[in-house]
Amino acid sequence: MGCFQSKTANVITSPDHPPVQHIPESVTEDQVDHEDQVDHEDQVEQENHVPCFKRFTLRELYDATNxxxxxxxxxEGGMKDLSVVYVGKLEGNGLVAIKRLSKLTWPDxxxxxxxxxxxxxxxxxxxVNLLGYCVEGGERLLVAEYMPYGTLLKHLFHxxxxxxxxxxxxxxxxYIAQALDYCNVQNQRxxxxxxxSRILFDEEGDPRLSTFGLIKNSRDRTSYSTNLTYTPPEFSETGTVIPESVIYSYGNVLIELVSGKRIPPNHAFEITMEKNALxxxxxxxxxxxENEDATELVNLALECLQNNPEVRPDTESLVSAAGPLQKMKEISSHFLMRLPKSTVIQPTMLSLRKACSRMDHKAVYEILxxxxxxDEGPESDLLLVTQVQELVRTKNLGDKAFRxxxxxxxxxxYSKLVKMMSVRSVPFATVPYATVFARRSFSYLVTGEHDPAxxxxxxxxxxxxxxxxxxxxxxxxxxxxxxxxxASDMINKGAELEAKRPQRDQRVRNLL
Known part of the structure; x- marks a missing residue:
């Protein structure tokens, strides 16, 4: 379908897999259906403006991300799913989002x-259309369009x-219902x-669904990174995701949209027991x-959050239910969100060395x-995730306060977290993150406590x-x-280490 040109037609060579000839499949006409919900002309226009899917080299992505x-x-790219998302600049593609999956995932x-x-x-x-991928040695990376206005998580909660x-x-x-319906039609269910955090805003301020969520974090289906309170019941029971699971998660998103809070599904049901969605x-x-519109959206959310997957609405029903709530179609998302009118927002690649040298606290804060x-490494968050939830909660409270x-x-x-991790008997949980100390150091600085900093x-x-x-x-x-x-000595030492950093990444260098 549309523009599909890939170097995957060439031989793929990997140390952990023999050479394979990969030929893209064509998409049949009957995959494009119910045009009243997924506008065909809009899809064609989108295809004409999105670069062709391709295979990138590790050198290209390494250079694109410095x-x-x-x-x-x-x-907001997410340490929670044990991967890191970078913004990079590719020649010919402009800014892109690059997801670097954690080590040991996808050995095949x-x-x-x-x-x-x-x-x-x-x-x-x-x-958020996928532009390409990279497979070299143990590296597995995905490349997608760059969304300049961040995530729904940021705009809704922060x-x-x-x-x-x-x-x-x-x-x-x-729009997200339309995205899910389109994926369903294309057999990506x-x-x-x-x-x-999977919903991002493009240069027009329009919300889009990240395609990263269509690809598993690893070769199995046993990874689901949200708190178990918010996971679909069938995942808690079987450890697997089914097409109906996304409907449940969509219901969670609807509850967040109407409430502006993280409300567990069971609590949402309790609140609405009195038949007062407001x-x-x-x-x-x-x-x-409009009260009626709010009630409709809450009721749709509750339908999606049914424990029995079979009684949840399908994606086409989501579109039909959410469509009539659109009362200001002619008003651009830019205007509604009061965003600056710009075709592309260039991210500021701030230098921590320069910011500290100038004693620019605002710039230092933005970088941290x-x-x-x-810098803790893609697998670092696993240490907390596998431990007592109180550690996770305390860390999140510190991060929220810092943000x-x-x-x-x-x-x-952060002080409570450091104390908790220092007294725990689990060996690998005895050393807190360097980032926790860095953020607490800055917090001490701006509150005038220079020695603790x-x-x-x-x-x-x-x-x-x-x-x-x-x-x-x-x-x-x-x-x-x-x-x-x-202070000058420390700046110079930091600059020396920063200059040597690419060379210290011996594993990546050997792959290039």
């Missing part, structure tokens, strides 16, 4: 190629300027872990919605927030001995303490 630099990590190279190729055939204005208006919320519900509504909307836990610039609360939560920056270096960030933060603290010579 050697998989932490500064290129998309903060051809199986991964088959999955990516099938998803690469999709072309829709409702999807908004700084304004709440997401009701008209935009019902548009999200409708399994979607893994649909959530607010009890769920987000107070920040200040009543700026943007890079997140990327919301509530630095005193961030210090409290220096100690935390030094502790971050203990966690990751050759981490430039730790040296830069030490320099920033030393400058605040009036120790300019020592």
């Amino acid at each position: 050697g998989f630099s932490g500064e290129c990590i998309v903060p 190279a051809q199986h991964f190629v088959d999955q990516a190729t099938a998803v690469g055939k999709l072309r829709s204005k409702r999807l 908004w700084d300027q304004q709440t997401l208006p009701w008209e935009m919320r019902v548009r999200v519900a409708y 399994i979607y893994h872990d649909l959530s607010a 009890l769920l509504m987000d107070s920040s909307l200040e009543g700026k919605f 927030l943007k890079t997140g836990y990327g 919301d610039k509530e630095f005193i609360n961030a210090i409290k939560s 220096l100690r935390d920056a030094m502790q971050a270096q203990v966690c990751i001995p050759e981490w430039p960030t730790a040296f830069y933060l030490q320099a920033l603290a030393l400058w605040e303490l009036g120790m300019e010579t020592d």
Whole structure:
């Protein structure tokens, strides 16, 4: 279907798989159906503007991300599914999102190629279209369109300027229903872990569904990264995902859209037992919605959240139900979300070294927030995920406070986490993240506690001995303490380590 040109027609060579000749399948005409819900002309137009699906080399993606630099990590890309998403710049393609799957996943190279190729055939204005993949050695990477305005998670739960208006919320519900219906028509019925972080906003401000969720995080189906409270009942029982599971997850997203909160499905049912769906509504909307429309959306959510998969609505029904709620079709998403009118937003590749040298606290904060836990390694979050939920909750509270610039609360939560991890008897849970110390160090700095800030920056270096960030933060603290010579030494040491960083990644270098 549409533009499909891939180097997968060439021989694929991998150390863990013999050469295989891969030929893309064609898509039959009967796969395009019910045009009243997935507009055929719009799909054709989308195909004409999206680059052809292809195979990328590791060198291309390595260069596009400055050697998989932490500064290129998309903060909402997700450590939770044990992979990292980078923003990269490719010659001829502009900005792209690059998902680097964690080690040891997909040992069968051809199986991964088959999955990516099938998803690469999709072309829709409702999807974040997949542009290509990379398979070299143990590396498995996916390349997709870059969405400049971030995720629904950010706009719904972490908004700084304004709440997401009701008209935009019902548009999200409708567009994502269309995306799921399109995938269903194209025989891509399994979607893994649909959530607010899988919904992104393009350069027009329109919501799109990430195609990363159409590809498993590993060769099996036993990975579901959300809290078990929000997973479909059938996954909890069998450990597998079925086509009806995405309907359940879509219902979760609807509850989040109307409430502006993370409300477990069982609690949503309890709230609506009195037949008053308006009890769920987000107070920040200040009543700026039609009661009947809100009730319709809540009722649709409750239908999706039925325990029995067989009684949940299908994707076509989702589109039919969400369509009539669209009352402001002629108003652009840009206007509704009050976004700056720009064809592309270029991400600022800030230099932590320069920011610390200038003692630019705002820039340092933005970099720490943007890079997140990327330098801890793709598998690092597994340490907390497999432990007591209290550790996860405490870490999340600290991250939320840091993100919301509530630095005193961030210090409290991170301090509690450090204490909890230090006293636990589990060997691999005794050392907190270097990023926790880095963020707490910055929080101490901006609250005027310079000595603790220096100690935390030094502790971050203990966690990751050759981490430039730790040296830069030490320099920033030393400058605040009036120790300019020592601060300059730290800056220079950090710069030296940063310059050597690509060479230290021996495994990647050997693959190039």
